[in-house]
Amino acid sequence: MIKPPLFKLSRKKLQKQFDQLSQLADVVSYSAKTNYIVASILEGMTSCDFSVHSIDVVKQFSDCKRVWYFAQGWDETKIQKLIELGVDKFVVDNKPDLEKIKNYVSDKPIKINLLLRMRLKEHTIHTGKYYAYGFPSNDINTLIPTLKKLEQINKLGIHFHRKTQNVSEWSLKKELVDTLDSGLWSMLDVVNIGGGIPVQYKNFQSNVLPNIFEQVKELKTLLTEKKIKMIVECGRFLAAPCITLEVGILNIYDNNIIVNASVYNASMDTFIANTRLEIEGEDDSYDNYTVKGMTPCSLDIFRYKVGLNKPKKGEVLTFLNAGAYTFSTDFCGLKKIKTIVQK
Structure with missing residues (x-):
């Protein structure tokens, strides 16, 4: 699951x-x-x-x-x-x-x-x-x-x-x-x-x-x-630096990764300030993928091009420095994402 x-x-x-x-x-x-x-x-x-x-x-x-x-x-x-x-x-x-x-x-x-x-x-x-x-x-x-x-x-x-x-x-x-x-x-x-x-x-x-x-x-x-x-x-x-965003991979095809979140409820800053969150473990030497949010909107893209090491459906991607302007919308029935506080 x-x-x-x-x-x-x-x-x-x-x-x-x-x-x-x-x-x-x-x-x-x-x-x-x-x-x-x-x-x-x-x-x-x-x-x-x-x-x-x-x-x-x-x-x-x-x-x-x-x-x-x-x-x-x-x-x-x-x-x-x-x-x-x-x-x-x-x-x-x-x-x-x-x-x-x-x-x-x-x-x-x-x-x-x-x-x-x-x-x-x-x-x-x-x-x-x-x-x-x-x-x-x-x-x-x-x-x-x-x-x-x-x-x-x-x-x-x-x-x-x-x-x-x-x-x-x-x-x-x-x-x-x-x-x-x-x-x-x-x-x-x-x-x-x-x-x-x-x-x-x-x-x-x-x-x-x-x-x-x-x-x-x-x-x-x-x-x-x-x-x-x-x-x-x-x-x-x-x-930003004190918060990471963990998302699950729903699907992978044609070097596209679909995740179970959206820029509309996880990273509105992508639109507002044109920021592109880094992904933990990314490297230019790996195969490139587009990481897209779960809505049908063609703009719902976390990263257009990112090198990842053989990602699989069901695995977790971790976005770094993800804590700034995390307010969300209800576009496509999206829910606000929970935040947990750690030591």
Whole structure:
């Protein structure tokens, strides 16, 4: 009998990834949307913060003081609810949402921590497919001095973010120095550099990591000199490596392998970020196969070409670094795949 598909999460590997990040920054904030099961494990075994985009997700955490809430189209009722839950750290990327939080706290004896998301130029041919979040740098240079005067704001700072798998194309330090007015640095308490740190996929090699980490360390040194705390906000770098996906082989014919899962319920990231998961034991010296999902969709392909050693029906294929963005659809009646947590 072919076993159902299964995600396996390794606490040990997750801790290893977290430890790498904690050496780079003052604070690690996990982007919870990447994988909510990973978020629940991190809350229990680390001290990291969490970057969250909805109240329903905020409610999943036992300590909401560790939550950075990213505003989008909120009102006074939602802000009040967040405050009541214990959230006091917010990230805002537009003027209407900024005015809402300013008005809310103006007549209340509360303190909040506030980051303004800053829009940076993307150095990639793929930029056009993404929405550009954040205030233009000119607005940042104008708004920060005004916000610094508000007694309701405890810690003030900026947030910026690079697209996943695209971090190696610029200098973080140079970009920030060129963007911010020289007088602004003394007004900043926190800089969140976002995430975007890549992981290993078949179509992306992680050998750029040493250079990326050097860039991050260079910026960290600058911020430390200016007595500014640095937050690194990763999702994929934490969630992907600690999880494998095991699928069963349903059929093999004409060098096609049909498995009992689908990119639609196991690896939507294949479509969204064009990632191709590596398979344990693959080697270019073996015969090549196409690994296809179980739905009739012609796009439902995990790997177009992968060398495997004499695979057989009923055997298990293990996909590596499979933990990022594992949300599923109900296409063709597909079910959400179970995740088990291991040591």
